[in-house]
Amino acid sequence: MKVQEFIKKVQDKDINIVEHIHKVLEECKKINKEYHYLNTISEELALKQAEQIKKNPKGKLAGLPISIKDSICVKDIESTAGSKILKGYKPYFHATAVEKAIKEGVIIIGKTAQDEFGFGGFSTNAGVDFEIPLNPFDKNRATGGSSGGAGGLTQKASFPNIGLGECTGGSIESPASFCGVFGLVPTYGRVSRYGLIDYGNSLDKLGPLGKNIYDCALMMEVISGYDEKDSTSLNKEVDSYTKYLKKDIKGLKIGVIKEAFSDGTDNSVKKNVWNGIKKLEKQGCTYKEISLPITMKYGISTYYTLATTEASTNLAKYCGMRYGASEEIKGNFDEYFTNVRSKNFGKEAKRRIMLGTFARMSGFRDAYYIKAAKVRSLIIEEYKKAFNNFDILITPTMPILPPTFKELEKLTPLQDYMMDIMTVSPNLAGLPHINIPVGFEKSLPIGMMIISDHLQEGKLIQVGKEFDN
Amino acid sequence: MEINKELILKVAKNSRLKLTEKEAEEFVPQFKEILNSFSKLDEIKTEKVKPSFHPIEIKNHLREDIVKESIETNELLKNTKNKKENYFLGPKAL
Numbered sequence: 001m002k003v004q005e006f007i008k009k010v011q012d013k014d015i016n017i018v019e020h021i022h023k024v025l026e027e028c029k030k031i032n033k034e035y036h037y038l039n040t041i042s043e044e045l046a047l048k049q050a051e052q053i054k055k056n057p058k059g060k061l062a063g064l065p066i067s068i069k070d071s072i073c074v075k076d077i078e079s080t081a082g083s084k085i086l087k088g089y090k091p092y093f094h095a096t097a098v099e100k101a102i103k104e105g106v107i108i109i110g111k112t113a114q115d116e117f118g119f120g121g122f123s124t125n126a127g128v129d130f131e132i133p134l135n136p137f138d139k140n141r142a143t144g145g146s147s148g149g150a151g152g153l154t155q156k157a158s159f160p161n162i163g164l165g166e167c168t169g170g171s172i173e174s175p176a177s178f179c180g181v182f183g184l185v186p187t188y189g190r191v192s193r194y195g196l197i198d199y200g201n202s203l204d205k206l207g208p209l210g211k212n213i214y215d216c217a218l219m220m221e222v223i224s225g226y227d228e229k230d231s232t233s234l235n236k237e238v239d240s241y242t243k244y245l246k247k248d249i250k251g252l253k254i255g256v257i258k259e260a261f262s263d264g265t266d267n268s269v270k271k272n273v274w275n276g277i278k279k280l281e282k283q284g285c286t287y288k289e290i291s292l293p294i295t296m297k298y299g300i301s302t303y304y305t306l307a308t309t310e311a312s313t314n315l316a317k318y319c320g321m322r323y324g325a326s327e328e329i330k331g332n333f334d335e336y337f338t339n340v341r342s343k344n345f346g347k348e349a350k351r352r353i354m355l356g357t358f359a360r361m362s363g364f365r366d367a368y369y370i371k372a373a374k375v376r377s378l379i380i381e382e383y384k385k386a387f388n389n390f391d392i393l394i395t396p397t398m399p400i401l402p403p404t405f406k407e408l409e410k411l412t413p414l415q416d417y418m419m420d421i422m423t424v425s426p427n428l429a430g431l432p433h434i435n436i437p438v439g440f441e442k443s444l445p446i447g448m449m450i451i452s453d454h455l456q457e458g459k460l461i462q463v464g465k466e467f468d469n
Numbered sequence: 470m471e472i473n474k475e476l477i478l479k480v481a482k483n484s485r486l487k488l489t490e491k492e493a494e495e496f497v498p499q500f501k502e503i504l505n506s507f508s509k510l511d512e513i514k515t516e517k518v519k520p521s522f523h524p525i526e527i528k529n530h531l532r533e534d535i536v537k538e539s540i541e542t543n544e545l546l547k548n549t550k551n552k553k554e555n556y557f558l559g560p561k562a563l
Contacts, residue, residue, distance in 0.1 A: 092540055202524065232527050235528075235530075300506070302510065319485075321558075330560070332562075334485065355504075358500075364470075373520030378513065378515070380521060
């Protein structure tokens, strides 16, 4: 059953929602044993919300089960961002996006697994003592990351549901691609970041993952909008995203970024994405191959310099005092904080904190951090020029098929970072983009990424519907 | 700038992290490789370019300075075992 049919049935009282949620929770537990998609299953909250919906089945998302990435705060539900340093932390408030979804009648089923603080493209950098989520199509392979639990659960669950994920440099579109679902990353500032356990403030964005394009459009209508609690929130009118599901794509101009189809990209990925482009051409779009030389060559270095710098300051607040992991208080400030942080941060978190600390150390700041911020301006400019001539830009979402865990073990950290080559740049520029499942190879899903200009999320939905199930 | 174990330990200290011997040794070649790739940005001329600290223009949102209802102290203290009366308990400052 599709999400829209399910919601209609709930609103019409054709479904016993409490009974349904009991079944949903049982299925979540069963899936979780095998695939590790949920860090927490919020059984009590879900059943309470189901009782309320039974009495009053109202709202645009009435009775719909949704999963929330673990880095997004849900009141009184453990929210760890996949890190041991936040073990036991129960926020006393909802993130704004969660609050908005609750107002429209959702049922929160749990907190999804992720790379610690979002530090990864495969969800293999789970924090100390956390389980790694497994790909729904092949358990020897990664889900993508960092919203890996959200990607896996959205695909694997038999019941209608939507995942709320978060993306800094590819964390929605990568798992969406490897798990074969739609994943939409909105314009920076379109959805409030209030209540997000942050990674990089100038890069973080919340967005939906869904089996169908309608799911993303509907969720975007609910969670978007200005929020005075987020200083970077955009005070612009929210589009009616579901309207774009009926809009013809004839005449849309596509720019195909040719560097994204170079030797580093797997042939089966290239083939399937080109099939997708040809399909759009048949529907009346025109395409032209274009070059974004700075963006494609320097995106990774720019992103990792800026993202680690921001992360290193954001993670300075975790010191084992007010919330999360703590130790017996002994020694001075430095000794105590160092002890808590060293025991509870995982290896990739340590690596990124240190890379960022280095990039903003006295004597290096201008050469690394400021330099990268300047190249970021050039990347934004390059995209803006492209959008003078094109409505949307296309690349593969990931350059490879979902890798096996054994393949990933062989990569150095830099080789691992290079896998984000397609996704980091639209994120640096704060541009909306979407993963569209476009085909299968060896029974593994392949994703095509569509990028549009700021606040043009509607075009992503308009194009995405052509590939709906 | 030579990336060696000494530098790694200095950066770790600034980050309030204590690395194991093995971690420090592993990080040396990894940091060499990563920082070398960051330095690729030197190939681009940026003298006349302004840095972007956000992807879009951000305007300051100001609000009236009015006292609003806040969180109860008890609620705030719920997430830690290090507390005394109505205060957080922390390590010695001196």
